[in-house]
Amino acid sequence: MSVALLGGTFDPPHVGHVALARAALAELPIDRVVVVPLGEAPHKAVETDAETRLRLAEAAFADEPRVEVSRHELERPGPSYTVDTARWAAGELGDPIFLVGADEFADFLTWREPETILELARVAVAVRPGSDAARLDRVRTRLARPDRVVELPFTPLDVSSTEIRERVANGEPIDGLVPPAVARLVAELRLYRP
Numbered sequence: 503m504s505v506a507l508l509g510g511t512f513d514p515p516h517v518g519h520v521a522l523a524r525a526a527l528a529e530l531p532i533d534r535v536v537v538v539p540l541g542e543a544p545h546k547a548v549e550t551d552a553e554t555r556l557r558l559a560e561a562a563f564a565d566e567p568r569v570e571v572s573r574h575e576l577e578r579p580g581p582s583y584t585v586d587t588a589r590w591a592a593g594e595l596g597d598p599i600f601l602v603g604a605d606e607f608a609d610f611l612t613w614r615e616p617e618t619i620l621e622l623a624r625v626a627v628a629v630r631p632g633s634d635a636a637r638l639d640r641v642r643t644r645l646a647r648p649d650r651v652v653e654l655p656f657t658p659l660d661v662s663s664t665e666i667r668e669r670v671a672n673g674e675p676i677d678g679l680v681p682p683a684v685a686r687l688v689a690e691l692r693l694y695r696p
């Protein structure tokens with residue numbers, strides 16, 4: 503059986519991330535999802551420290567059967583690149599499949615060593631039924647191993663971590679946008695306040 507990996511900043515994790523993990527378990531030939539919070543971001547500034555984001559991810563997925571959270575990228579020094587996580591996953595977990603949103607996959611060719619990633623792992627791209635297929639094909643036709651890219655039919659929820667951070671900063675509620683345990687932790691740790 504394969505394992506799906508869900509990487510991300512998780513600053514904070516939200517209901518869209520949980521829905522994506524559930525869709526993967528329902529639709530893909532996998533027996534578990536491993537959530538991998540980013541250690542150090544290669545491309546963007548992340549204010550919330552990695553240990554706190556890991557704690558948030560553990561809270562978000564605590565009630566999800568067959569989902570676990572990995573410290574792997576936190577333990578690895580330097581920026582977290584998917585190709586390095588793919589090497590680890592192929593060696594330690596066996597037959598990994600990365601879960602990637604369609605927006606992110608549009609930039610796949612700019613990632614570090616995309617072809618190596620596809621030798622080590624498959625990529626399941628969450629595609630909105632009927633609307634993301636052409637975008638996906640634009641990338642796929644330029645790959646040596648297009649067979650390693652599979653589609654996961656999934657309609658993303660209208661929520662992002664950016665929106666949640668902004669809502670908290672403005673004193674607005676985030677109920678329903680994050681799992682309740684995440685909302686509690688955000689309040690307790692006073693995250694995202696100005």
Ligand code: ATP
Nearest residue numbers: 509510511512518522602603658659661662663664
């Ligand atoms: P930010 O707003 O800070 O950029 P984000 O909400 O996009 O964050 P990430 O932690 O960067 O969250 O995302 C991790 C993974 O989850 C990515 O593969 C991304 O495509 C996917 N994802 C993000 N938002 C959603 C959503 N609303 N529904 C489903 N998947 C999502």
